Amino acid sequence: MSVTFVEKVCVLGAGSTKYGKLADSIADISTQASVSAIDSAGIDPKDIKASYISNVFGIADKQVHIGPVLMSRLGIPDKPSLTIESACGSGSVSFREAYANVAAGFYDCLLVTGVEKVTHTGTEWTTTYFAYCSDFFYEGQAGASFPGLFASMARAYLTEFDATEEDFAQVAVKNHDNGVLNPKAHMQKKITVDDVMNSPVVASPLKLYDCCPFSDGASSVILCSEKFAKANGGDYVEVIGSGRGGSPAALQGREHLTTIPSTKLAVADAYKMAGITAKDVDFAEVHDCFTIAEIVDTEDLGFFEKGKGVQAVREGRTKLNSDISINPSGGLKSKGHPIGATGVGQVVEVFDQLTGNAGARTVNDAKIGLTHNFGATGASCAVHVFQSV
């Protein structure tokens, strides 16, 4: 894709609620996250020209059309908003649309807020709602759950490559180790491979601890032009690459069952725009909705060869401050997965890391961070690359 940009785009501020089972309403938590991002940026709400809101199941908390509600609470009801749904990838897709609007010069300062509130509906109904994100005629209708679809990828991976269920468990252990260091994480507890292996089977071969939790939560960032960021003062991070891609909606339509085509398309665009390769990335927040997903992601993003991602995990090469820190925040697995917020929350982590505010989970000497977030089984995907200033 060849595009002429008018403006360099920067992240000027970022904030999240805690992820987990939250009591406050979807309108409340989206406002809390937005206010924290506005405060982090050191701007006035009236500086915001428009907002991009990512949310999937607002109807579950009796609130769709969240944008105007949020704008009203922020004292800027006259400002336009747009709500974007792209399943679990909604946050990054929303971020991308905001990015494009700043890059094109339409707006100099935007609010991007992702939010989800589902845990009150219970496991059965959350599982059911999520299944609506599949190609329902072929998958959801035949009883596929999301753990089931990723379990189908896991079974294919176990069949094709030298991998074991214990290897998958190592991903969960690593991400929980990171999540313990993140005060906003949903699951702040260390676990062992045995804990994973002994947890109840959800969809064979995936067990409960191979799966990210259903979470409530909201995350926000302020996105602006470089000119706006410089005039504002304070820390900011530059967005140097942005890519998107798509995949056949159903697993059955993909040539390989252990690769997500949209990831490869999105990252190729993002690396090209940034003028970097996978080797230049210091850390990445990747879409680890299930342990198998993180292994597939790290291969599709070019960090490891196809089939070798599992070996990298086995050798500890993806731990915090090892070869490449994968999911220093704890990832979806430990930080939690409020699906509309997740992609924005990844950017919050990158902002905190690259501005020196990541505390005990800091990736040492990090200059370049990457976010990777997809919808459903990777039918939609966005990748972004960020650089410290």
Add this chain to the structure above:
Amino acid sequence: MSIEEQLIENAKNGKVLTHKCTDCGHLHLSTAYYCLKCGSKGFEDVLLEGTGTIATYTIITVAPAGFEKYTPYAFVVINLDNSELRISGFMAGITTPADLPVGTKVKITDFDERGIIVEKQ
């Protein structure tokens, strides 16, 4: 009948309705409206036998609403015989991975509230 209804009626008879591109010959499940390879809109119907082998699968114990009474069951993706196509379905009576090695020969037998029904050959 809609495209989905036609696919369902054929599945009830153990068949898979496919669309063959009249320009390049590429075969698709019948829900395709444009050719994946050449973009053509011209298709002819080709009826395949609903037989094949397990490409991958999972055994689901935590089910979406409506499927609790069937657990454990398998969601399967099958490689259809005599084509490059895959299709997904529901398989009852599968409790452990030993019941369903990848490559197991299966066939489509029906379509009901559980979607496309698959059984061992």
